[in-house]
Amino acid sequence: MTTPADAAQSLAQTSKDQIPLTTAEAAVLATSSVSDGANPTNDAPRGQPAAAASGASELARTKITLLGALKHFPDFPIPGIKFIDILPLFQDPAIHETLLRALELQVLEFGEQAKPDVVVGLDARGFLFGPSLALRLNASFVPVRKKGKMPGPCVTAAYEKEYGTDFFQMQEGAVKPGQKVLVVDDIIATGGSAAAAGSLVKQLGGELMGYLFILEIPVLNGRSKLGGVQTVTLLETNE
Secondary structure (H helix, E strand, O other): OOOHHHHHHHHHHHHHHOOOOOHHHHHHHOOOEEOOOOOOOOOOOOOOOHHHHHHHHHHHHHHHHHHHHOEEEEOOOOOOOEEEEOOHHHHOHHHHHHHHHHHHHHHHOOOHHHOOOEEEEEOOOHHHHHHHHHHHOOOEEEEEEEOOOOOOOEEEEEEEEOOEEEEEEEEOOOOOOOOEEEEEEEEEOOOHHHHHHHHHHHHOOOEEEEEEEEEEOHHHOHHHHOOOOOEEEEEEOOO
């Protein structure tokens, strides 16, 4: 059986070779990942309202477009690593708009009552789309930055990297007690930095409603560090 990760790899090759997608490939590639093991978020359950079904169909189409826009670089930054570059998503205004629309639709899948008051973006690529997404959702945007990069009183959380410990900070008062917060970043890999951001939200009294990523590298099992909080990714790859 073809997995979403296998299909993502297939689309990367398809995009490179400019071979049209089959209907079956498109359907598989439209799937998204949800941490609680529920049905993929783009599937329309029986009895789902027409508007919701339309949104799910639109989300599926946008995912295929976005996967086709990614670029793949072998042996970067070191031999044996296949680097997936998300920056092309921002180079074409039409693709950029498609990305923002897809993220907006994905947030709406959390449910009307779960729309965030605050979007928190991680340093640094969460800054590329976090503010625009927050604006669309009528939410505030709050950055999480490396230690020492922001003025004034801050809260701090540590996380482990492959070469040691690093620290994230958020300014005190940036998130108010009781506000619903969505944490966003480009990629979830090992999950350490995202978990640190979630810790900062909780230190400030915010309600962590979920995590949203553009890409996931599932073989690294980053979700295991996120404490069972709902986690959604637009796209999935094993590269």
